[in-house]
Amino acid sequence: MKYTDQQRLQKIYDTACKLNQYIKDKRISKEELLDDYSLQWLVTTPLYNIGEHAYRISDGFKEKHGDIEWNMIAGLRHRLVHDYDGTNWNIIVEVVFEELPMLIDKIKAINC
Known part of the structure; x- marks a missing residue:
């Protein structure tokens, strides 16, 4: 589908808000994210999605x-x-x- x-x-906004809220609701600390493999997996999918959409936004926008x-956002996804x-x-x-x-x-x- 073309968006x-x-x-x-x-x-991007919805995914970022959901990830941010999850981190807050679960009271995940920086140290936990650094050390917990399951939490690392949890944050990568939203970051992939954010990066993919950022990559595909038009140059004019x-x-x-x-x-x-x-x-930087798209580059993080690629990395x-x-x-x-x-x-x-x-x-x-x-x-x-x-x-x-x-x-x-x-x-x-911007608009949300």
């Missing part, structure tokens, strides 16, 4: 909303998918706990 930029943005690091043995979980923890809430706020400011 519009708005649909992709909504999917990305340029219009240049305050969002589209290439998780293609270099899973080399995943630096310190970076993933920073993304989940620091960058994800900021991404939610930026997308919310």
Whole structure:
């Protein structure tokens, strides 16, 4: 199915919010995410999905909303998918706990 930029943005927003809320509801700490393999698996699928949709958003939309690091988001997805043995979980923890809430706020400011 081909999605519009708005649909992709909504999917990114929804997935990011669900992951962020799950982390909060379960009171998952940075240390737990660094050490718990099952939690690591839990966060990778939402990050894949976010990255895939970010990758497929049109260049024009990305340029219009240049305050969002589209290439970094898509690049993270590519690294998780293609270099899973080399995943630096310190970076993933920073993304989940620091960058994800900021991404939610930026997308919310656009239209959600």
